[in-house]
Amino acid sequence: MSQQDITAQRYESGKPKLRRYHQARWDEPIIFELSRPGQRGVLVPEVEPEIKEQVGDAFSALPDKMRRKQPPALPEVSQVHVLRHYLRLSQENLGAGLVSDLGMATSTMKYNPPINEQLARSPKVTELHPLQDEETVQGILEAIYRFEQILQEISGMARFSFQPRAGSQAIYTNVSILRAYHASRGEAEPRNEMIATLFAHPSDAACPSTAGYKVITLYPEESGYPSLEALKAAVSERTAGLFITNPDDTGIFNPLIDEFVKVVHNAGGLCAYDQANANGLLGIARAAEAGFDLCHFNLHKTFSTPHGSGGPGAGASGVTEELARFLPVPTVEFDRQRYYLDYDRPDSIGKIAPFYGVVPNILKAYAWVMGLGAEGLREAAQVAVLNNNYLLKQMLEIPGISAPYAEGKRRIEQVRYSTEQLTQETGVSSLDFALRAADFGAHGFLSHHPFVVPEPLTLEPTESYSQADLDEYAAIWARIAQEARTHPEGVKTAPHNAPIHQITDHDSFEDPACWAMTWRAFRRKAQDDHGQ
Amino acid sequence: MAHTPENVVYPYIPNSVPAIKQQMLREVNAKSIEDLYVEIPERLRLKREMNLPAPFLSEYALRRHVEGLLANNVTVQEYTSFLGAGCYQHYVPAVCDEVNQRNEFLTAYSGRTYEDHGRFQALFEYASMMGELLNMDVVNLPTYDGYQATATSLRMSARITGRQEALVCQPVSADKVSKILDYGKPDMQIRLVGYDKKTGQLDVAALKAAISDKTAVIYLDNPSYFGCIETQGDEVAQLAHQHGALCVVGVDPISLGVLTPPIEYGADIVCGDIQALGMHMQYGGGHAGFIATRDEERFVMEYPNRLVGIAPTVVPGEYGFGEVAFERTSFIKREGGKEWLGTMANLWGITAGVYLALLGPHGMAEIGEGIMARVQYAMNKLAKIKGVQVPGFQSPHFKEFVVNFDGAGKTVREINKALLARGIFGGQDLSQEFPELGNSALYCVTEVHTKADIDMLVGALRKVVEA
Numbered sequence: 001m002s003q004q005d006i007t008a009q010r011y012e013s014g015k016p017k018l019r020r021y022h023q024a025r026w027d028e029p030i031i032f033e034l035s036r037p038g039q040r041g042v043l044v045p046e047v048e049p050e051i052k053e054q055v056g057d058a059f060s061a062l063p064d065k066m067r068r069k070q071p072p073a074l075p076e077v078s079q080v081h082v083l084r085h086y087l088r089l090s091q092e093n094l095g096a097g098l099v100s101d102l103g104m105a106t107s108t109m110k111y112n113p114p115i116n117e118q119l120a121r122s123p124k125v126t127e128l129h130p131l132q133d134e135e136t137v138q139g140i141l142e143a144i145y146r147f148e149q150i151l152q153e154i155s156g157m158a159r160f161s162f163q164p165r166a167g168s169q170a171i172y173t174n175v176s177i178l179r180a181y182h183a184s185r186g187e188a189e190p191r192n193e194m195i196a197t198l199f200a201h202p203s204d205a206a207c208p209s210t211a212g213y214k215v216i217t218l219y220p221e222e223s224g225y226p227s228l229e230a231l232k233a234a235v236s237e238r239t240a241g242l243f244i245t246n247p248d249d250t251g252i253f254n255p256l257i258d259e260f261v262k263v264v265h266n267a268g269g270l271c272a273y274d275q276a277n278a279n280g281l282l283g284i285a286r287a288a289e290a291g292f293d294l295c296h297f298n299l300h301k302t303f304s305t306p307h308g309s310g311g312p313g314a315g316a317s318g319v320t321e322e323l324a325r326f327l328p329v330p331t332v333e334f335d336r337q338r339y340y341l342d343y344d345r346p347d348s349i350g351k352i353a354p355f356y357g358v359v360p361n362i363l364k365a366y367a368w369v370m371g372l373g374a375e376g377l378r379e380a381a382q383v384a385v386l387n388n389n390y391l392l393k394q395m396l397e398i399p400g401i402s403a404p405y406a407e408g409k410r411r412i413e414q415v416r417y418s419t420e421q422l423t424q425e426t427g428v429s430s431l432d433f434a435l436r437a438a439d440f441g442a443h444g445f446l447s448h449h450p451f452v453v454p455e456p457l458t459l460e461p462t463e464s465y466s467q468a469d470l471d472e473y474a475a476i477w478a479r480i481a482q483e484a485r486t487h488p489e490g491v492k493t494a495p496h497n498a499p500i501h502q503i504t505d506h507d508s509f510e511d512p513a514c515w516a517m518t519w520r521a522f523r524r525k526a527q528d529d530h531g532q
Numbered sequence: 533m534a535h536t537p538e539n540v541v542y543p544y545i546p547n548s549v550p551a552i553k554q555q556m557l558r559e560v561n562a563k564s565i566e567d568l569y570v571e572i573p574e575r576l577r578l579k580r581e582m583n584l585p586a587p588f589l590s591e592y593a594l595r596r597h598v599e600g601l602l603a604n605n606v607t608v609q610e611y612t613s614f615l616g617a618g619c620y621q622h623y624v625p626a627v628c629d630e631v632n633q634r635n636e637f638l639t640a641y642s643g644r645t646y647e648d649h650g651r652f653q654a655l656f657e658y659a660s661m662m663g664e665l666l667n668m669d670v671v672n673l674p675t676y677d678g679y680q681a682t683a684t685s686l687r688m689s690a691r692i693t694g695r696q697e698a699l700v701c702q703p704v705s706a707d708k709v710s711k712i713l714d715y716g717k718p719d720m721q722i723r724l725v726g727y728d729k730k731t732g733q734l735d736v737a738a739l740k741a742a743i744s745d746k747t748a749v750i751y752l753d754n755p756s757y758f759g760c761i762e763t764q765g766d767e768v769a770q771l772a773h774q775h776g777a778l779c780v781v782g783v784d785p786i787s788l789g790v791l792t793p794p795i796e797y798g799a800d801i802v803c804g805d806i807q808a809l810g811m812h813m814q815y816g817g818g819h820a821g822f823i824a825t826r827d828e829e830r831f832v833m834e835y836p837n838r839l840v841g842i843a844p845t846v847v848p849g850e851y852g853f854g855e856v857a858f859e860r861t862s863f864i865k866r867e868g869g870k871e872w873l874g875t876m877a878n879l880w881g882i883t884a885g886v887y888l889a890l891l892g893p894h895g896m897a898e899i900g901e902g903i904m905a906r907v908q909y910a911m912n913k914l915a916k917i918k919g920v921q922v923p924g925f926q927s928p929h930f931k932e933f934v935v936n937f938d939g940a941g942k943t944v945r946e947i948n949k950a951l952l953a954r955g956i957f958g959g960q961d962l963s964q965e966f967p968e969l970g971n972s973a974l975y976c977v978t979e980v981h982t983k984a985d986i987d988m989l990v991g992a993l994r995k996v997v998e999a
Contacts, residue, residue: 023647030851031657031889041890042625044899048983051909058904059790061928063763066792071893072664079627082889086631086882092650095639104641111544112639115591119598121633127607129615130816131960133952136611139604140815146585153582165676165819168874176714188718196867206862206872210687212718215867253571284569285576300875304544307641308879309651310673310838312820350710354618354677354805355816362817363598371594372544373587375536382565383547389560389568410568438647449864466546467556499649501845503852508843512829515841515856517670518663519656521827522842 016472018479021441022497024091031085032519035075041082073520092499094443096307100469102391103434103443105414105460106201106249108279108301116304116367120360130355134340140359141339145332147366154377155275155295156288157318162299162357163328167276168203169352170296170315171243173328174272175211176349177294177319178241180326181270184347191240191269197226199248199416202448204274213240220452224252224405228259235267245274246290249448249458250404251388251411261291270294270323278302279462280385280413283378287318294319299358303365314361328352383463384413387470391415391461394474398481400425404453414460416453419481423455426484428491430455433480435502436494440476536587543591608813612985613957616932616976617757618678618705619816620808622786623980625890628810632883641875645853652853655878656840658885662822665785665888665896666802667793669827672837674820674881678805679708681821682751682782683715684871685803688823688834689749689778690720691870697721699742701734701752701768704782706965708757720748729968732760732925732934736767743775753782754794758974759907759932760925761791769798785809785822785884787930789896790904801825810887811880820877820884833860836871902979903931906986910977913990919997924972931978935959937971940997944973950996956989 010017059067077085094101101109119125128137148160164170175194182191194208195216205215216234218226225248242264247253254260261271273287273295279302287295299305300313307313319327329348330341341356372380392415395401400422403415419430434444434457447456461470484491493502507514516522542548547556553565562568588594608621615621632638637651645652659671675681686698696719700712709724716722725738734752743750750772754762769779780801781794786808794802802824811818825831832839841856862869891899907929914922914935924934937944948958959973966972977986 027850028653030653030660031885032660039892040894041627041892042895044891044895044902045623045979045982047902047905051905051983054912055905055908058901058908059928062761062904063928065766065797066761066763066928068788068790068792068897071897072667072788074661074664074888074891074893074896076892076894077889079890082886083627083630085889086627086654086886087634089650089654090631090634090636092648092653093636093640094643094647095636096641097635097639101639101641104643107641109641113544115595117633117638119595119602121629122599122602123607123609124599124602124605125817126812126814127609127621128605128815129608129613129621129813129957130619131615131617132606132608132613132957133948135952136606136957137815139601142604143598143601150584153584156578165680165877166875168872169676169680172872176717179717201874202862202866202869203872203874205867206869209862209867210871217866255571255573255576258576283578283582285572286578289576289578298875306639307875308877309637309640309648309655309882310642310878311676311876312817312879313875350714351679351707352711352714354679354707354819357817359815359817367594367598370585370588370597371591372542373536373589374582374584375540376542376545376587376589377582377584379542379548380545382568383545383553385568386553386556386560386565387547389562390556393560410571412569412571435644435646438644441647443643443647449866463545463547467552469546495646498646500646500850500852501847503645503843503845503854505843506854509841509854509856509858512827512832515832517656517659517827517832517839517841517856518668519660519842520663521669524669 018440018475023499025499026088026092028085028088030519031077032075034077034081034085037076039076039078041077041079094441099441100465100473101443102459102461102465102473103437103445105445105458107307108460108462110304110462111464112304112306116364119367120363125360125363138339141332143363143366145334145339147362148332150369151297151316151318154282155318156286157295158321159324159327160316160318161327162314162316162362163352164315164317165353165358166311166313167296167298167315168207170317171203171207171274173317173352174294174296175207177323177326178270178272179211180349181323182240191238193238194240195234195242197244197248198452199250200245200274201276204243208243220405224248224250225254228256228263231260231263235263235269237268239264239267239269241270241272243272243274245277247277247412249414250416251414252406253412258290276301277413280381282381283374284381293323299361299365304368305361305364312358312361314358380463387461387463387465388413388415391459391470391474395477398478400481414458416447417457417459418453419455419457422481422484426488428484428488430457432492436480436491437476438495439497442473442476540589611955611957612988614959614975614977614989615957617960617974619813620976620978621813621980622808622978624810624812625887627890628883628886631886632879637879637882652840654882654885656842656853658881659840661885661888662824665788666824667795668802668824670832671822671824672835672839674806674822674877675837676821676876677819678821679711681803681823682708683712684836685780685801685823686712686716686720686749686751687871688801689780691834692830693748693777695746695748697723697746697748699723699725699739699747699750701725701750702727703757703966704753705757730926732756732758732927733764734762734768736764739768739771743771743777745775747775747777749778749780751780755784755787755930758925758934759929760927761930765794765797784931787900790900791930806880806884809884811883818880820880832857834870836861836873838873899979906977906981907931907933910986913986914993917994917997920993924969932974932976934962934969934972935975936969942997944971947996951992954992956992
């Protein structure tokens with residue numbers, strides 16, 4: 001058979017067929033099963049004989065009760081087998097570099113350029129102690145200072161802190177700042193209510209609640225966002241503030257956002273803008289123009305730092321000039337000669353986290369912006385929005401899939417779809433579909449809870465995906481929607497091509513007698529079972 | 533502002549090719565990109581280009597720029613550092629970095645247990661190995677850092693006991709106290725309890741005077757912020773339990789190859805930071821926190837974090853994983869969940885797992901023994917310098933110790949400047965943080981320090997102090 005024939009067989013009606021995908025399946029043992037007594041993964045630096053001789057018994061001052069009796073029962077594994085084990089596990093994992101990760105929506109999965117990673121992994125970053133003399137860290141302080149200036153321009157806010165180690169901690173930071181503001185006016189006690197919206201990250205409700213606030217949640221109307229009237233009914237002299245996203249996780253932009261802010265301001269509250277969904281707005285619309293008092297960005301979303309299998313991310317809390325005095329300590333300042341850390345901020349809320357935040361990620365985000373510039377950032381935003389509306393059109397062409405709310409209107413950077421009709425017709429749920437999508441190397445995020453959109457599916461095709469990527473993703477969903485009509489059982493028993501098969505025993509996660517969060521607990525409970 | 537050339541194609545933005553954009557716009561019935569933003573009113577728009585620095589469009593130019601900035605840093609490889617105080621220079625085995633820079637781990641996020649099986653297994657194994665180190669059955673997926681782990685442990689204790697008062701045994705770093713105070717608002721009362729000025733050990737008599745039936749928890753760091761190994765943990769735990777309170781211990785996990793795990797002297801919750809287990813310091817960017825408890829429902833249900841459990845699949849002998857008791861979290865219950873859940877620090881958890889797998893039981897014991905010996909050597913040597921008092925406290929020490937310079941006639945700041953000129957980062961200045969210690973600094977010695985490093989410090993200090 002000629003080369004040309006093979007190629008032709010990969011296409012149908014001029015379009016590429018879906019790839020015949022199978023993920024790595026190593027059936028890898030738990031690392032404790034790899035243990036062989038005596039094997040070593042790494043040797044530790046030896047204590048020199050002179051030290052030993054001089055010190056004698058280094059434990060002589062330690063009471064016997066504080067000396068560990070049994071060594072920890074860690075696995076004993078040779079180095080090559082540790083490496084091989086983790087390489088295999090890495091293959092059983094879908095990173096955004098490996099797959100088109102637009103199905104991991106609300107998370108802004110974009111390309112994480114290796115150049116930024118290499119720069120942040122330079123010894124000039126990794127081998128810095130946070131308490132070194134400022135003279136010896138002028139480079140990293142300058143990068144942090146410059147990135148703060150960049151975020152000031154992108155948002156229109158006066159100052160930022162990068163101390164929060166991810167987005168939710170940034171929300172909490174903003175709650176603390178908001179509380180400090182009201183306390184400074186003697187209003188901390190009476191203002192004990194916070195308003196949040198439903199189509200936002202759960203932390204916009206959970207962080208205020210953790211800080212002791214009663215949370216009032218506004219539900220969306222037909223438009224996709226809450227009504228101004230509902231907000232007016234919710235505010236009072238008890239209102240401390242509003243935590244809101246825009247666009248919401250539906251990708252629908254609330255055009256009345258500045259009116260919302262005014263209503264809260266008129267009631268004496270402050271407004272915090274969760275900019276987790278900022279990716280479509282860079283250079284287009286900012287927190288300042290809408291009147292916000294606080295905002296936060298996730299550097300691991302909008303600013304391209306990798307998600308690290310669930311962190312570390314990095315959060316950036318931004319505030320107006322009026323609130324800057326409450327920011328966590330220290331801030332990074334510049335006196336036109338040198339960069340320095342300013343701890344002399346008596347009104348500060350104090351520390352949110354150790355030191356200055358996830359510094360390598362601040363540097364990666366800085367490098368990302370410096371590789372694009374103002375026009376490049378706007379291009380990223382515009383292409384993200386174009387990609388989203390392009391995918392929207394294709395997804396809506398699949399019978400049974402809809403995009404509830406604001407029908408016919410343009411979406412910004414993501415869309416929350418519904419398979420409700422398809423589910424009714426086939427009995428296959430959106431979760432089943434998402435599990436089947438794994439058989440094609442795709443993630444599919446449904447929704448945060450509660451599922452107000454029935455049978456939800458949320459997709460966020462950032463600027464990082466090509467037209468072909470979008471076509472392929474839509475084709476996967478067209479295929480599995482078709483499968484649901486012809487052989488639904490195959491979809492419901494998915495995944496078939498993933499590293500493992502369906503877990504059926506969900507007691508293992510809910511029943512205290514069964515659950516096992518460590519290998520030792522698992523072995524103990526398994527043996528108890530055998531004993532009975 | 534330098535101008536970006538017209539119609540530049542951005543390597544990170546595949547569809548920035550003008551012809552592709554035009555074709556896609558036609559597909560969505562839009563004349564221009566502006567048509568897609570029709571829902572955003574004019575009054576909310578930024579009506580100008582952002583005023584940002586000119587970009588470095590080529591990767592080479594970008595590298596030159598950023599490396600140029602970073603060249604102004606001096607690292608602990610170039611100088612010799614004796615700084616600790618919450619961030620530690622330990623050796624990071626090469627395999628740790630090899631694994632955590634794998635793009636599959638680095639760029640993944642929160643996929644399901646099926647297609648992200650490897651992430652789940654690596655994190656379950658991390659928790660399992662931490663469980664062996666701590667001798668405990670439940671360990672969470674990493675929270676942000678050790679401060680957050682402590683603050684959440686105190687909140688968990690308050691929920692478990694239905695009480696709101698925390699007794700925090702000094703010495704604890706002022707920054708950690710600041711975090712705890714902020715996180716305890718508005719309901720928790722955080723009371724600091726003093727320490728014995730001679731031994732640096734916690735003050736049991738003061739604790740007895742302070743504890744009541746309002747106390748939810750007694751918290752101590754072991755080793756303490758001053759590096760003292762606390763030897764009265766058993767008495768403290770007993771005292772807490774007698775009053776219906778819990779005992780929470782913050783521990784440095786790298787000490788546990790040689791020191792007794794806190795659960796064995798009665799701790800109910802054990803927490804801390806895993807930066808020492810395979811994370812570079814990264815100017816304070818390498819932190820992640822752990823919280824461990826016994827496998828009891830009343831503890832498990834109060835965690836705000838992810839807990840990964842192991843379970844069978846439909847295929848006999850196949851391991852699967854999933855989220856345990858996820859209903860407790862804010863992801864399901866929003867404001868009704870336990871605190872909150874979000875992106876935290878899983879990559880560092882995976883890395884700490886690699887570290888513990890590499891070190892194994894013998895490595896963890898040897899690293900602890902080596903630190904104990906080097907610390908003792910350093911203290912013995914420094915004690916011989918006139919005007920220098922070492923250690924500040926009569927206690928066994930791990931990794932850190934207080935050096936007092938009251939007799940030296942120079943401030944720590946002056947001494948550290950002089951050391952810096954000799955290529956040494958001296959210990960963290962405690963004179964503001966703990967004024968009662970006078971002119972003191974906190975020195976840190978780990979397995980990375982050779983005899984020559986320590987001797988160099990001693991020689992330099994002698995010159996600086998005795999000059």
